[in-house]
Every structure is written in C-alpha cells, then in structure tokens.
Amino acid sequence: MHAGSVLIRKLALAITLFAVASVAIPTFAFLSASPAEAAVVRSISVQGNTRVDPETVRAYLTIKPGESFGPSDIDESIASLFATGLFADVQIVQRGSSLVVTVQENPIINRVNFEGNRGLSDETLAGVVQSKERSVLTTARVQSDVERILETYRRRGNYQASVEPKTIDLQQNRVDLVFEIDEGGKTQVARITFIGNEHFSDGRLRDVIKTRQSGYLGWLRTTDTYDPDRFAADQELIRRFYYDHGYADFRIISSVADFDRERNTFFITYTVEEGPQYRFGEIEVDTTLSNLDPEQLRRRVETRSGRVYSSELVEKSLENLTIEAAKQGYAFAQVRPRGRRDFDEHTISIDYQVDEGPRAYVERINIIGNTSTRDYVIRREFDLVEGDAYNRILVDRAERRLNDLGFFETVRITTEPGSAPDRVIVNVFVEEKPTGKVSFGVGYSTSDGVIGDVSIEERNFLGRGQYVKFLVGGGSDTTNIEFSFTEPFFLGRRISAGFDVYNRTNDADSTQSYDQTLTGGALRFGFPLNDDTTLQPFYRLYDRDISIPDFTTEANCIQNQNYISDAVCQTQGSTVTSLVGASLIYNTLDNTNFPRDGIFAKFTQEVAGLGGDTHFSRTSGEARFYKEVIPAWGVVGVIRGEGGMIKSIGDDGLDLQDQYFVGGSVIRGFETSGIGPRDASTGDSLGGQYYIAGTAEATFPLPLIPQEIGFSGAVFTDAGSLWAADPEAVPSGVTVESDDFELRWTAGFGILWKSPLGPLRADFAWPIVMNDADETQIFRIGGGTRF
Structure with a gap:
C-alpha cells in the first residue's frame, strides 16, 4: 500500500506538471x-x-x-x-x-502659454515652438521647444535664461502646456580686444564689426549682446577690411568669446597678424578669345598700378570684365585673376585671364524662405534668368545686391546639378527681417529750437520692394508734412521712379521776418549709369505763400513798416513755380551716415518757367572727399566744396526767396542767412545770385573718453561768400550793403556724438575774416534722433 501510494502520488505529480507545461509552452515559446x-x-x-x-x-x-x-x-x-x-x-x-x-494616447494640447517672458512677446515665442494648440503633446517635442526658446533668448543676449515646461490636466485627455521662463539678465559684451594690430587701433577695428561693447547707453541698443552668428560675420568683416586696405597676408590667428558666468558678460578677443601693406603692381588683361579687344577690356578694370591693393576693386574688375565679354558675344567667358606677389617690393601684379568657360546653362532658379517678399523682387537682382549662360561672378553679384536691399537677415545662394550635365540649378535661400517701422524723431537746432517728427516707413511695401514713407513733424516755428513713394524697378528696368508731396510752414523768427508756407510735389527718376554714377531727372511744382505778421498787403507793409525791408514786403502773396531739372551724382562713399573714405559729388541744373509765375535757371554743385589720413587712430580728413548760380530768364527778375541764402549751416560762425547782401536800414537778408563755400575738416576719437559712448572731436575751417542780389528783387529805395564778392573765413572745433538714437553735433566757430554787416553765431548745435 505504501509503495502504491507513492507511485500514485508520483503519477499525479507528473500529470500536473504536464498540464502546467502545456499551458506555459505558448508563452515560453513567445518569449524565447x-x-x-x-x-x-x-x-x-x-x-x-x-x-x-x-x-x-x-x-x-x-x-x-x-x-x-x-x-x-x-x-x-x-x-x-x-x-x-x-x-x-x-x-x-x-x-x-x-x-x-x-496603447495610452498622448494628450491633446488645449493651449500653449508663456509665463515670465518680458523681453519677447507671446507671439514671437509661439512662432518659435513646434507645440501648437490642438496638436498632440509629446515629450520629445516639448524638450525640443525648450531648446528652441533658450536659443532664441541666447541670440537676444540672455545666456542665463531658463525654461521649465509644465502641463495642466483637463478633461477628455486634454492639457494646457505652460512654459515658465526666467529670462535672467542681459548678457552683454563687456570688452572687445584686438591683439597684434599695429596699423589700426582697437577703436578703429571696433567700428568695422557689428558687435558693440556694452557701455553707459547699452540699454538703447541690442548689438552689445553676444550672438554667435554675428560673431562669425564680424570675423569676415575684419578680413575684408584688411584685404581692402592692402593687407593681403592678413589672417585671424584666433577669435575667442569667453563667458564670465559670475558677471554674466562676454569678453571677445581677436588675435590677428596684419602683415605688410601691398600695392598693385603691373595690371594686364589677356584673353584666348580672338574677337575680344584687350584694350576695350582694360578700360573696364578698376585696379590701377601703384594704388593700395583692394580685394573689392579686384571683385569689381572681375564683374566688369565678365559683363563686357558677354556684351561682345561671349556669354560663357570665364575671368580668373592670377596674382604675382613681390614680397620684397610689397606689390601684387594681377593678370586677368579671359577664357572660354564651361558651357552650362541655368535650368532653374529656386527662391526659398521668402514669405512676404515676392519672387520677382528677388529674381530681378540677377543679371541672368532661366536658360541663360551660368556665370558664378554674376551670381555672386546678385547675392551682394540682395544683401544690400536690407530686406533679409541672411542671403545664401547655392548650386546643384541639373537634369543634364550642362544644366545648373540655382537655389536662393533668404531669411526675411522686418522692413517697416514707426519712428519718432527728436532733435534740436540753434535756428529752429526743439524739433520732432513721427514717421511711418516701409522699405518693402506689400513685398514689392517699393519704398513708402509718411512723416509729420515740426518745431516751435516750423511744421512739416511729407509723403514719398519710390518704385526701384520702373517698367521692369533698373530705373527708380517716385513722387513726393509736402507742406512746410516756417513762421517768422529771428532769422526771417515773414511767414512762409510751401506746398508742392515732385516727380523723380533715377538712371544708374554705372555702379557709382546716377542721373536723376525730376520735375517740381510748388506754391510759396509769403505773409508778414501785422501787415495784410504789400502796400500796407511798405507804408507802415519800420523794421521790415521793402524787398520783403513786395514778396507777399502766392507764387507758383514749375521747374524741370536733373542731377548727376557720383558716390563712392564707404558709409552714408559716417563716411571714412570715398567721394560724393553732385551737379544739378534746374530751369523754371514751364508755366507758373517764376522764370529762372539755377546751377549748383557740391563735392566731398573723405580720406582716413591716420588709420591707426581713426583720423578722417574731409575736403568739401560747393557753389551755385541762379539767373533770371526774361525781364521780370528773380523772386527774393529763389535766391541763395548762406549762413551757419554752410559757413559755421555765422547766423542762418548771416552773410551776403543785406538791407542797410532793416538788416534783412536779401539773398544773392552766386555763392561758393569750402571746408577742410579732420575728425578724430576723443582721448580719455570710452569709445563705446560714441563721442569724437573735429577741427575745421570754413570759407566762402554770397554776393550779387538781383536788382529786380530789390526796390529802388532800398540800400544794399555787402553786395560784392567778399571772402568770409572761420575756424573752430566741434563735438560729435554717434548716439544710439542718431547723430548730434555741436560746433564752436569764430570768424577770422568777415563783413561788418554780417551776423555771427559762435555756438551752433544740430542733429536729430531716430528710434
């Protein structure tokens, strides 16, 4: 019995194990x-x-x-x-x-909220993150959004910013996504240092780059924060600056941006090696294309033997030669500069070799990244279209033009193979930036007192590349309303066309004894003759209304006045002027607002008499020459000359206000309209038919003052004269003094401020040579701000 019981128990155990194994086998098989x-x-x-x-x-x-x-x-x-x-x-x-x-489904985002953001709006951050309302919430996407927000703040200069994402559970598996932001302090650039520079001072090189040192007025600008993209672009600006000034061996050995976490600032250090300055040696143009005239090509070369070497002039020469070859029927011409460097004489000789390039055609031009700017605005900056011969020089030229438009944060042009070996696809990547702004202007001038204006400006109107501006402004004695419109590509050609309408009022003050209202408009065109020269025809029509306070008629003024010239009295009333003219402008300035190098020259001819009440011919011209005379210290020399002549057409003579009035804005040291013909009895300025003026000036950084504040000094001397009031504009009973050519000469110094809100200038000038009838003004301040 005992053995049988044991046997039975063993048999039962085996059956149980078999049953369990039968059930477990599928799961085990699944797992292994x-x-x-x-x-x-x-x-x-x-x-x-x-x-x-x-x-x-x-x-x-x-x-x-x-x-x-x-x-x-x-x-x-x-x-x-x-x-x-x-x-x-x-x-x-x-x-x-x-x-x-x-499955467990991810919740749906009900709302995306931002908390703690002061420097960036909710709309800006919403455009940065990928998590959107009514989209699925994912951990990976939220983590990516956190990095995107932090990167946006870093580019703004907030390197200590932090972001914590949180969710608020709602019904039906929905959540509110909240990004809690601590912006931290603004991470500024405390110091920008250059090591190894001998020919240019640190201050001069800081003017070349876009990044600025933080200073007393750092809260007014954003370029004193560290931006890695701007930092990289600054290095290229430094290289181009040295290459354009003859330092062909220049190189940046290192560029370091050190972040001090305790002080939340960056210290930027550039270590450079300048090398010697080179000049152009022999310049030759050779071609293997039999029908090309080398002499004709040489006329298109910008580089000249003996001049300081400039990579910019080499680039312009390449463009000019490429275009000239295309005009002569060689669309595939390839221009390559071959430089021969003489290390002993420090010269670079260049041989421009013009050959037949590979035959490749533009299959397609793709425009990528533009949301506001229309495609044709970008395409028209190219000198080639689909189907034309591909030329890299012309593509580089288009890239520079697109950057110069000011519509885009970045422009990048790449190429890729087309559908055939001789086809090229051109890809244009752009990143747009805001082109419209509302500006408030505040300024002060000695003649007009406090002045101000409000303007609305759009440089890319409706994405068409058109310029529109509306301005309302004035001061204690002036009001000004203007509207301007410019189409830069009129009739599909590189011709600008535009119009202006305006209303300007100047009340009687210490410099004029009458009220003047000018209402009118103008049509204007611009024809570029080459990269530096432009012809600008125009037509103007305006009404000038003169009124003298307390005197309603000319007769009443003449009979009762005891302080106003009869010449002024007879100008009361409304006069319509219709004139046509043209200006020829030559401009090679390196910077429009603060030039250091280049020439600006303008010649203008006007003729009035196409209808209207006035008939005259007016000729004027000006020229300014800028040169950095001591580059190491940033000393800039300026030579300026200007002059004008106006003559009556017919027997009616000139209106008093059509003549030239010269004073402190042209020859410092004198009042506005402070020199020239004058009524001996009343002292009123009567204007003149001729004037000339000239200036010699040197500007320089002020010592012992931190350069980031933007102050600089100037010493100058002015000279000129205004003479020959039109006899028809002066009644017979008026005695005119200071009517002959007499040279005035002044000298002085000035303080200039490149404020973050615009340029301001104060001048102190003393007459050295003058006429007893002149009205002097030792101190003069002027300028304005834009913000």
Whole structure:
C-alpha cells in the first residue's frame, strides 16, 4: 500500500506538471522563440484608444494575422507606434491565438502659454515652438521647444535664461502646456580686444564689426549682446577690411568669446597678424578669345598700378570684365585673376585671364524662405534668368545686391546639378527681417529750437520692394508734412521712379521776418549709369505763400513798416513755380551716415518757367572727399566744396526767396542767412545770385573718453561768400550793403556724438575774416534722433 501510494502520488505529480507545461509552452515559446520557432496569431485587438482608430494602430504594426513573428517584430512594431507621436505608452502581448495591443494616447494640447517672458512677446515665442494648440503633446517635442526658446533668448543676449515646461490636466485627455521662463539678465559684451594690430587701433577695428561693447547707453541698443552668428560675420568683416586696405597676408590667428558666468558678460578677443601693406603692381588683361579687344577690356578694370591693393576693386574688375565679354558675344567667358606677389617690393601684379568657360546653362532658379517678399523682387537682382549662360561672378553679384536691399537677415545662394550635365540649378535661400517701422524723431537746432517728427516707413511695401514713407513733424516755428513713394524697378528696368508731396510752414523768427508756407510735389527718376554714377531727372511744382505778421498787403507793409525791408514786403502773396531739372551724382562713399573714405559729388541744373509765375535757371554743385589720413587712430580728413548760380530768364527778375541764402549751416560762425547782401536800414537778408563755400575738416576719437559712448572731436575751417542780389528783387529805395564778392573765413572745433538714437553735433566757430554787416553765431548745435 505504501509503495502504491507513492507511485500514485508520483503519477499525479507528473500529470500536473504536464498540464502546467502545456499551458506555459505558448508563452515560453513567445518569449524565447527563435526565428525558426516564430509564433502565429489569428487576430489583433487594440485596447486603450479613444481618438485613434484601431485600424490606424494596426497599420503601423509589422505583425499581420496568419504570419509568423518573433521578438524583433514586437520591438519594431512598438517603435513604429511610438514614432507616430500619438502614444505615451505601448504594450504588446499574446493571449492565446490573439495579439493584444494596449496603447495610452498622448494628450491633446488645449493651449500653449508663456509665463515670465518680458523681453519677447507671446507671439514671437509661439512662432518659435513646434507645440501648437490642438496638436498632440509629446515629450520629445516639448524638450525640443525648450531648446528652441533658450536659443532664441541666447541670440537676444540672455545666456542665463531658463525654461521649465509644465502641463495642466483637463478633461477628455486634454492639457494646457505652460512654459515658465526666467529670462535672467542681459548678457552683454563687456570688452572687445584686438591683439597684434599695429596699423589700426582697437577703436578703429571696433567700428568695422557689428558687435558693440556694452557701455553707459547699452540699454538703447541690442548689438552689445553676444550672438554667435554675428560673431562669425564680424570675423569676415575684419578680413575684408584688411584685404581692402592692402593687407593681403592678413589672417585671424584666433577669435575667442569667453563667458564670465559670475558677471554674466562676454569678453571677445581677436588675435590677428596684419602683415605688410601691398600695392598693385603691373595690371594686364589677356584673353584666348580672338574677337575680344584687350584694350576695350582694360578700360573696364578698376585696379590701377601703384594704388593700395583692394580685394573689392579686384571683385569689381572681375564683374566688369565678365559683363563686357558677354556684351561682345561671349556669354560663357570665364575671368580668373592670377596674382604675382613681390614680397620684397610689397606689390601684387594681377593678370586677368579671359577664357572660354564651361558651357552650362541655368535650368532653374529656386527662391526659398521668402514669405512676404515676392519672387520677382528677388529674381530681378540677377543679371541672368532661366536658360541663360551660368556665370558664378554674376551670381555672386546678385547675392551682394540682395544683401544690400536690407530686406533679409541672411542671403545664401547655392548650386546643384541639373537634369543634364550642362544644366545648373540655382537655389536662393533668404531669411526675411522686418522692413517697416514707426519712428519718432527728436532733435534740436540753434535756428529752429526743439524739433520732432513721427514717421511711418516701409522699405518693402506689400513685398514689392517699393519704398513708402509718411512723416509729420515740426518745431516751435516750423511744421512739416511729407509723403514719398519710390518704385526701384520702373517698367521692369533698373530705373527708380517716385513722387513726393509736402507742406512746410516756417513762421517768422529771428532769422526771417515773414511767414512762409510751401506746398508742392515732385516727380523723380533715377538712371544708374554705372555702379557709382546716377542721373536723376525730376520735375517740381510748388506754391510759396509769403505773409508778414501785422501787415495784410504789400502796400500796407511798405507804408507802415519800420523794421521790415521793402524787398520783403513786395514778396507777399502766392507764387507758383514749375521747374524741370536733373542731377548727376557720383558716390563712392564707404558709409552714408559716417563716411571714412570715398567721394560724393553732385551737379544739378534746374530751369523754371514751364508755366507758373517764376522764370529762372539755377546751377549748383557740391563735392566731398573723405580720406582716413591716420588709420591707426581713426583720423578722417574731409575736403568739401560747393557753389551755385541762379539767373533770371526774361525781364521780370528773380523772386527774393529763389535766391541763395548762406549762413551757419554752410559757413559755421555765422547766423542762418548771416552773410551776403543785406538791407542797410532793416538788416534783412536779401539773398544773392552766386555763392561758393569750402571746408577742410579732420575728425578724430576723443582721448580719455570710452569709445563705446560714441563721442569724437573735429577741427575745421570754413570759407566762402554770397554776393550779387538781383536788382529786380530789390526796390529802388532800398540800400544794399555787402553786395560784392567778399571772402568770409572761420575756424573752430566741434563735438560729435554717434548716439544710439542718431547723430548730434555741436560746433564752436569764430570768424577770422568777415563783413561788418554780417551776423555771427559762435555756438551752433544740430542733429536729430531716430528710434
């Protein structure tokens, strides 16, 4: 019995183990089956889904009913479902002959909120993040958004900013996503240092780059923060500056931006090696193209033997030669400069080799990144279109033009092979920036007192590249309303066309004894003759209304006046002027607002008499020459000359106000309209038919004053004269003094401020040679601000 009982118990245990094993074998096989022992299911069920359709879930699985699968298929299916971004959790298990997929759906974002942001608006940050309302919330996307927000703040200069994302659970598996932001302090550039520079001072090189040192007025600007893209662009600006000034061996050995976390500032250090300054040696133009005239090509070369070497002049020469060859029928001409450097004489001789280049055509020009600017505004800056011969020089020229428009933060042009070996696809990548602004202007001048204006300006109107401006301004004695419109590509050509309308009022003050209202408009055109020269024809029509306070008629003024010249009295009333003219402008200035090098010259001829009440011919001209005379210290020399002549057409003579009035704005040391013909009895200025003026000036940084403040000094001398009042503009009873040519000469010094809100200037000038009838003014201040 005992042995039988033992046997029975062993048999029962074996049966139990067999039963358990029979149940466990499928699960065990699922967990450890090899590809040769893969499982098969008959159906796939989906659980936990509320928004996502079960068929959508099944579509992402690599497992299909009736097909064998293994652990790798399970892993791949789980990864595929997670990759959709729809699910927070996924589990796949086999239950008998069914595969059960259990999912936990990611919540839907109800709202995206930003808290703690003061420097950047909610709209700006909403454009940065990828998480949007009514989209699925995913951890990876939120983490990416945090990095995007931090990068945006870093580019703004907030390197200590932090972002913490939080969610607020709502009903129906919805959440509010909140980014809690601590902007931290503004991370400024405390100091920009140059090591190894001998020919140019640190201050001069700081003027070359875009990044500025923080200073007393750092709160008014944003360029004193560290931006890695601006830092990289600054290095290229430094290289181009040295290459354009003859230092062909120049190189930046190192450029370092050290971040001081305790003080939350950057210290930027450039270590440079300048090398010697080179000049152009022999300049030759050779060509293997038999029909090209080398002499004709040489006339298009900007580089000249003996001049200081300039990479910019080499680039212009390449462009000119390429265009000239194309005009003579060689669309595929390739121009390559071959330099021969003489290390002993410090000269670089250049041989421009003009050959037949590879025959390649522009298959397509793709414009990428523009949302406001229309495609044709970008395409018209190219000198080639689809189907034309491809030329890299012309593409580089288009890239420079696009940058000069001021519409884009960045411009990048790349090429890729086309559909055939001789086809090239040109890709133009642009990143737009705001082109419109509302400006408030505040200024002060000695003659007009406090002045101000409000203007609305758009440089890319409706994305068409047109310029529109509306301005309202004035001061204690002046009011001004203006509207301007300019189309830079009139009739599809590189011709500018525009119009202006205005109303300007000047009340009687210490410099004039009458009120004047000028209402009119102008039509103008611009024809570029080359890169530096422009012809600008124009037509103007305006009404000038003169009134004298307390005197309603000319007769009343003449009979009762005891302080106003009869010449002024007879100008009362309205006069219409219709004139046509043209200006020829030559401009090679390196900077419009603060030039250091180049020439600006303008010659203008006007004729009035196409209708209207006045008939005269007026000729005027001016020229300014800038040269950095001591580059190491940033000393800039300026020579300026100007003059004009106006003559009556017919027997009626000139109106008093059509003549020239010269004073402190042209020859410092004198009042406005302070020199020239004058009524001996009343002292009123009567104007003159001729004037000349000249200036010699040197500007320099002020010592012992931090350069980031923007102050500089100037010493100058002015000279000139105004003479010959028109006899027809002066009644017979008026005695005119100071009517002959007499030279005036002054000298003085000035203080200039490149304020973040615009240029300001104060001058002290003393007459050295003058006429007793002249009115002097020792101190004069003028300028304005834009913000």
